Amino acid sequence: MAMGRPRAFDADAALDQAMEVFWRHGYEGATIAQLTDAMGINPPSLYAAFGSKEGLLKAALDRYSAKRACWLEQIVSAPTAREVAERILMGTADTQTDPANPPGCLLVQGGLACGTGSENVPFELAAHRAQTENQLRDRFIRARAEGDLKETADPAALARYLSAVIAGMGVMASSGADREALRQVAAVSLKAFEEQSNS
Amino acid sequence: MAMGRPRAFDADAALDQAMEVFWRHGYEGATIAQLTDAMGINPPSLYAAFGSKEGLLKAALDRYSAKRACWLEQIVSAPTAREVAERILMGTADTQTDPANPPGCLLVQGGLACGTGSENVPFELAAHRAQTENQLRDRFIRARAEGDLKETADPAALARYLSAVIAGMGVMASSGADREALRQVAAVSLKAFEEQSNS
DNA sequence: TCACATTTGTAGCGCTCACTACAATTCTGG
DNA sequence: CCAGAATTGTAGTGAGCGCTACAAATGTGA
Numbered sequence: 001m002a003m004g005r006p007r008a009f010d011a012d013a014a015l016d017q018a019m020e021v022f023w024r025h026g027y028e029g030a031t032i033a034q035l036t037d038a039m040g041i042n043p044p045s046l047y048a049a050f051g052s053k054e055g056l057l058k059a060a061l062d063r064y065s066a067k068r069a070c071w072l073e074q075i076v077s078a079p080t081a082r083e084v085a086e087r088i089l090m091g092t093a094d095t096q097t098d099p100a101n102p103p104g105c106l107l108v109q110g111g112l113a114c115g116t117g118s119e120n121v122p123f124e125l126a127a128h129r130a131q132t133e134n135q136l137r138d139r140f141i142r143a144r145a146e147g148d149l150k151e152t153a154d155p156a157a158l159a160r161y162l163s164a165v166i167a168g169m170g171v172m173a174s175s176g177a178d179r180e181a182l183r184q185v186a187a188v189s190l191k192a193f194e195e196q197s198n199s
Numbered sequence: 200m201a202m203g204r205p206r207a208f209d210a211d212a213a214l215d216q217a218m219e220v221f222w223r224h225g226y227e228g229a230t231i232a233q234l235t236d237a238m239g240i241n242p243p244s245l246y247a248a249f250g251s252k253e254g255l256l257k258a259a260l261d262r263y264s265a266k267r268a269c270w271l272e273q274i275v276s277a278p279t280a281r282e283v284a285e286r287i288l289m290g291t292a293d294t295q296t297d298p299a300n301p302p303g304c305l306l307v308q309g310g311l312a313c314g315t316g317s318e319n320v321p322f323e324l325a326a327h328r329a330q331t332e333n334q335l336r337d338r339f340i341r342a343r344a345e346g347d348l349k350e351t352a353d354p355a356a357l358a359r360y361l362s363a364v365i366a367g368m369g370v371m372a373s374s375g376a377d378r379e380a381l382r383q384v385a386a387v388s389l390k391a392f393e394e395q396s397n398s
Numbered sequence: 399t400c401a402c403a404t405t406t407g408t409a410g411c412g413c414t415c416a417c418t419a420c421a422a423t424t425c426t427g428g
Numbered sequence: 429c430c431a432g433a434a435t436t437g438t439a440g441t442g443a444g445c446g447c448t449a450c451a452a453a454t455g456t457g458a
Contacts (some may be wrong), residue, residue, distance in 0.1 A: 003434075004426075004434025005423070006425060006435080008424095025315075026311065028225070029227055029317070043416085044419095044438095053416065053417090062452095063324075094427070105313075109311040112224060112308040114224065115224050115228030115229065116233075126375070129370075163371070164368055167371065168364055168378075169363055171328075171369075176325070184355075184360070185359055188357060189360065189391060195390045195393075195394070203402080203455065204456095205404080206404090206406095207406075232445090243408095244406065247405070252446065345420040
């Protein structure tokens with residue numbers, strides 16, 4: 001048996017470039033030509049490795065989520081629910097205005113509404129956003145069990161709330177809001193949290 | 200002088216239909232064929248009346264904002280800042296899940312990131328979103344002057360916060376969140392407000 | 399009634415899109 | 429060193445995009 005010509009590009013590095021293009025232009029706004037240019041490969045290589053434009057997006061989303069997972073681990077390991085909220089809100093304000101990346105969040109700007117033939121792209125993004133919300137909810141359930149959140153607090157509602165604020169910050173960042181503006185939003189959001197907290 | 204053949208369609212009614220298409224599919228996802236079908240006219244009529252696809256979007260956005268303006272007037276006429284916040288949050292939860300419209304908000308799903316040639320579409324949407332934020336800010340400045348908000352409260356930050364939460368609710372609604380979920384978010388958001396309020 | 403101004407419907411323009419056929423290239427197993 | 433397997437670069441493919449030329453239709457003013 002022969003094993004064939006080896007791939008001449010690094011799939012993860014190429015995915016990082018594709019991620020940035022989707023992030024900046026959205027799924028429908030990103031063209032194959034832009035993607036292949038950024039990835040430094042030709043269309044046949046792209047299709048051999050990822051199957052389709054949508055397949056490439058899914059791979060990029062998985063990579064995005066994988067990177068994000070470590071970051072989230074750090075955040076939910078904070079000692080109290082209030083501190084989890086503070087870290088994720090302030091952290092979001094910083095990462096969404098990090099000049100190393102396009103402004104905002106790939107999971108928001110990637111595409112909330114798409115044309116015929118790409119109807120499942122928005123669902124795909126939503127599924128990834130839900131990961132964060134679920135992780136927060138689980139953390140807050142634990143926080144309530146530990147007496148760290150009031151008995152009357154609703155962990156799922158709090159997680160959903162943070163998820164909404166984070167998405168909203170992404171919308172603001174995508175239209176040019178600066179870091180200070182996002183931190184202000186984070187600071188106000190946090191006040192809603194302190195009311196539910198025992199710490 | 201002759202006045203020419205009169206237009207055979209109602210521009211506002213046609214704009215309502217176009218608005219819905221942009222709302223559901225986003226700017227780039229909406230095709231001229233879908234738009235003309237929904238509007239009940241042919242392409243030349245569309246281009247004679249609105250100039251271009253982007254011109255049509257702007258007209259649809261203006262109409263969207265005009266309708267929204269009355270609604271907002273009602274809201275900022277509430278007696279206290281806290282009640283303004285409650286009305287706009289709960290009202291948003293309802294309108295963004297109104298089955299008469301596509302879910303979410305046109306100013307969010309219309310297009311946060313677009314491809315080459317449509318770079319100003321996201322800015323256009325952002326400008327319309329800013330109208331709401333400015334109106335809220337002005338209302339909160341007044342509220343603080345009236346002693347209705349604490350002296351330490353920052354009207355601009357509060358308006359920005361509400362604007363972010365509303366955008367975040369739009370993101371959630373676009374991916375299928377139901378009315379109850381949005382109301383939960385609204386309820387939690389409101390707690391951040393009560394802390395700044397004297398009523 | 400007739401010249402003129404404007405809209406309408408038909409048909410199709412050039413262009414770019416996502417995607418691929420194909421042959422040359424580059425590797426491994428024997 | 430060669431046969432086979434996989435990737436690479438070139439050069440397109442058909443389809444759908446935003447948009448428009450053109451002639452027929454429909455109104456107004458003189």
